[in-house]
Amino acid sequence: ANNELARNHVIMRVERAFEQNNRLKGKVKSSYDRKSGTNRHLKMFPGGYGRYSGGRTGTAWRHDSYMYVFIDDIDGFLRDIGGTNEKIGEGSPVELGRSRLDAQQGRGKLYVSGTPTDLETSIVWAEYLKTDQRKRFITCPKCGFEQLLDWFHIKFERNEDYELMTEPEFECEKCKARFPETLKPVLLLSAKWKPTKEIRDKKKIGFWCPSQYSMLGLSWRQMAQEWLEAVERQRMGDIKKMVRFYNHRLALPFEREYKKKISIEETQDSKLDIDLVPGEAVILTAGIDIQS
Numbered sequence: 001a002n003n004e005l006a007r008n009h010v011i012m013r014v015e016r017a018f019e020q021n022n023r024l025k026g027k028v029k030s031s032y033d034r035k036s037g038t039n040r041h042l043k044m045f046p047g048g049y050g051r052y053s054g055g056r057t058g059t060a061w062r063h064d065s066y067m068y069v070f071i072d073d074i075d076g077f078l079r080d081i082g083g084t085n086e087k088i089g090e091g092s093p094v095e096l097g098r099s100r101l102d103a104q105q106g107r108g109k110l111y112v113s114g115t116p117t118d119l120e121t122s123i124v125w126a127e128y129l130k131t132d133q134r135k136r137f138i139t140c141p142k143c144g145f146e147q148l149l150d151w152f153h154i155k156f157e158r159n160e161d162y163e164l165m166t167e168p169e170f171e172c173e174k175c176k177a178r179f180p181e182t183l184k185p186v187l188l189l190s191a192k193w194k195p196t197k198e199i200r201d202k203k204k205i206g207f208w209c210p211s212q213y214s215m216l217g218l219s220w221r222q223m224a225q226e227w228l229e230a231v232e233r234q235r236m237g238d239i240k241k242m243v244r245f246y247n248h249r250l251a252l253p254f255e256r257e258y259k260k261k262i263s264i265e266e267t268q269d270s271k272l273d274i275d276l277v278p279g280e281a282v283i284l285t286a287g288i289d290i291q292s
Contacts, residue, residue, distance in 0.1 A: 004054070028044070041053060051064065065100060065101075067104055069100050069108070071113070073115070074094070074127075075117045077123065116253040118256065119254065125252075125253045131197070132202075133195065134194060134196065134208070136191050139191075141179070142175055143175035143177065145174035147172070151250055153173060154171070154212060154220055155178065156168040162231065167180060169181075170220075181219060191213075193207065210251040226241070230244070
């Protein structure tokens with residue numbers, strides 16, 4: 001979410017895409033074209049331009065008006081752009097991005113994407129919950145039941161050492177028929193995106209797509225191995241792998257139970273009556289674990 005990452009994104013992805021696409025090749029000037037003003041962070045093309053910037057300061061959000069604003073990996077941005085402990089910043093990246101669309105009279109579009117992180121702080125998850133929450137439903141080839149390709153319906157066996165013993169298979173929620181990953185293309189052939197939440201603003205569209213839907217690279221077997229490693233580490237008190245699995249594989253925020261906020265009233269209601277301390281007690285102590 002800083003300018004260096006934005007620059008690397010342009011070099012590794014944007015410029016390569018322009019070069020490899022016959023329709024775009026030649027329409028966007030090279031990285032350093034003094035005549036057109038094009039550079040790593042500003043791409044000029046007939047009829048418009050694209051600006052690429054990080055989100056650590058408010059500089060990139062000022063002055064210009066845009067028809068389309070795309071914020072990628074938004075959970076890596078500051079929650080309050082330009083803010084510190086001593087001063088209030090310019091606002092959230094979503095608020096600043098939306099303000100750049102003001103001049104478009106309702107025609108502009110704001111796109112937000114990223115991997116959710118912690119449930120309490122994830123920006124992308126909070127924005128997704130405001131949308132119609134579209135999910136990709138598949139149809140069971142055997143019984144025709146429509147359902148999600150839910151990770152927890154992908155079944156496999158393990159041994160006592162948490163090693164994978166069988167190939168993962170998707171189990172239909174209704175008829176319990178199982179399908180190996182080799183049939184994933186069949187399962188996804190009839191997949192349809194459907195909204196799962198009724199909202200008034202029909203323009204707020206959101207998509208949730210976890211890794212088990214992926215047709216490129218990542219397999220169910222690899223996911224199963226990562227899951228078993230995460231479960232084993234969690235049993236030992238280390239939740240890092242489980243957090244990563246929820247965020248990066250299941251596209252879900254991770255809720256840390258110890259972060260549950262308890263009000264003063266709840267604490268007072270649960271206090272002990274000191275008159276009930278056993279008579280054989282020598283000393284009474286109290287302590288608080290603040291998880292810091």
